[in-house]
Every structure is written in structure tokens, then in C-alpha cells.
Amino acid sequence: MKKPYLVGIAGGSASGKTTFSGKLAAELSDLRVLELHMDTYFKPKEERPVVDAPFTHKPYLDDNHPNSFRLAELKKDLRDAAESGAYDAILVEGLLTLWDEELSDMLDLRLFLECRADERIVRRLKRNMTVRGLSFDEIANVYLDMVRYRHDAYVEPSKWRADLILNGSLPSEKALRLVADAVRNRI
Numbered sequence: 001m002k003k004p005y006l007v008g009i010a011g012g013s014a015s016g017k018t019t020f021s022g023k024l025a026a027e028l029s030d031l032r033v034l035e036l037h038m039d040t041y042f043k044p045k046e047e048r049p050v051v052d053a054p055f056t057h058k059p060y061l062d063d064n065h066p067n068s069f070r071l072a073e074l075k076k077d078l079r080d081a082a083e084s085g086a087y088d089a090i091l092v093e094g095l096l097t098l099w100d101e102e103l104s105d106m107l108d109l110r111l112f113l114e115c116r117a118d119e120r121i122v123r124r125l126k127r128n129m130t131v132r133g134l135s136f137d138e139i140a141n142v143y144l145d146m147v148r149y150r151h152d153a154y155v156e157p158s159k160w161r162a163d164l165i166l167n168g169s170l171p172s173e174k175a176l177r178l179v180a181d182a183v184r185n186r187i
Contacts, residue, residue, distance in 0.1 A: 004034075004087045005186045006078070006106060007179075010097040010158055011113030012151050013064065013143075014123035015168040020113060020176070021093040027180040031088040031187065034081055038094020041070045053145035060142060064095060064150030071100050078106060088187050098158035108186065111179065112159045115168030117148065 007024070011017050018037065025033045042048070048068040050059050062068055074092075081090055098104045098112065115123075121143050128134045159165060166175050 002085075002187075004082055005089045005108050005183050006082065007089060007091050007109045007111065007183060008097040008104065008107040009091060009093040009111045009113065010095065010099070010155070010162070011168055012115060012117070012120050012155050013095065013147055014120040014127060015113040015115040016123075016171060017093045017095075017113055020111075020166070020168075020171055021091050023171075023176055024179060024183075025091060027176055028089055028183060031184070032086060034087045034090045036074065036078060036081070036090065036092045038069060038074065038092070038097060041074045041094075043068055043070055051146070054149055056145050058141075058145055060146045062146065062150070064147055064154065066096055066099065066154065069094075069096065071096075071103065075100075075103055075106065078103070082106075089183050095155055096158070098161040099154045104158070104161050109164070109179075109182065110162045112162035112165045113168035113171070114159070114165050117151075119169055 009017050009021050021035055025035050042063070045061060049062045049065055051062045051065070052059050078090065078092060081087060092103070092107065098110055104110060124143060125136060125139050128139045129136065164179070
């Protein structure tokens with residue numbers, strides 16, 4: 001049984017991780033591809049840490065902290081899927097995909113989507129206002145009070161584990177095809 005090729009896709013909040021993962025899966029539609037999204041591994045709200053923001057001291061549910069995710073379950077699901085023989089490639093996408101050393105070490109290719117903070121906050125505002133029905137102030141306050149600090153603590157340092165850093169502001173079709181070709185060449 002041939003081992004599937006494991007690709008990790010990390011980056012800051014609203015950097016384009018999910019979008020890139022979906023496009024890569026579509027580009028690899030001739031293969032058996034599984035996408036694992038870290039957001040599906042959130043712990044229930046009552047189990048996630050609540051912390052006070054560094055400056056405002058306002059309490060927030062800390063959705064950008066490693067303790068907010070069921071990382072052991074994600075790693076188990078990845079191992080099980082890899083050992084099942086059902087897939088040629090598995091894409092693991094999420095904020096902390098490269099932060100967790102064990103998870104990062106499981107991957108054959110580590111990608112990081114680089115996107116400036118100002119663009120990420122605008123994307124986050126658009127997404128959360130449209131999809132989640134949150135107000136501008138709710139989204140901006142969480143970002144300014146917590147998200148950017150967690151980005152600095154967990155996401156940004158993980159970029160150095162990446163094999164490739166891709167432009168999250170304007171992901172090119174050429175980069176997408178290069179990554180897809182790299183995956184095909186390893187299978």
C-alpha cells in the first residue's frame with residue numbers, strides 16, 4: 001500500500017488557507033484527495049480557554065490558541081486516513097497546522113500563505129459580517145484585542161517550518177499548478 005502525500009497549509013486568520021486548499025483539491029481532482037480542516041476540530045465553546053486581552057483586559061473566548069483545538073484527534077484522523085489506503089493526497093489546512101511540531105513533522109510538504117495584517121483584517125471583516133452576521137465592532141475588537149497577539153505568538157513563528165511561503169494576497173495559478181505538480185510527482 002502506497003503512502004499518501006501529506007500537504008499542510010498554514011497562515012494567519014483570513015490569509016486564504018481554506019480557499020487555497022479547495023483550489024488545490026480541485027486541481028488534483030484526478031486523484032483521491034482528502035481535505036482536513038482544523039476548524040472542524042474546535043473544542044466545544046465551554047472547553048476553550050477564556051483569556052483577558054493584553055491591554056483592554058476584556059475576556060475573550062480564545063479561538064486562536066492551541067488549547068482551543070482537538071489536535072490529538074486531528075493527528076489521529078490524519079494517521080488513520082494515511083494508513084487507510086483510500087487517498088493519494090491529504091491536505092491539512094488550518095491556523096496552527098505548522099505550529100504543532102508533531103503534526104508538522106507528519107507532513108511531506110509544508111505551505112504557509114503570507115498575507116499582510118491589514119488585508120487579513122479586511123477579509124475577516126467581510127467574511128464575519130456576511131457569513132456570521134457579526135458587527136464591525138465585534139470583529140474589529142476581537143482582532144485588535146486578541147487575534148493579532150495570537151498570530152504573533154503561534155502563527156508567525158510557525159512560518160519557518162514551511163517548505164514554501166506563498167503569496168496569500170494574490171495566489172497565482174502558476175503557484176497552484178507548481179504545488180499540484182509537486183504533489184503528483186511524489187505520488
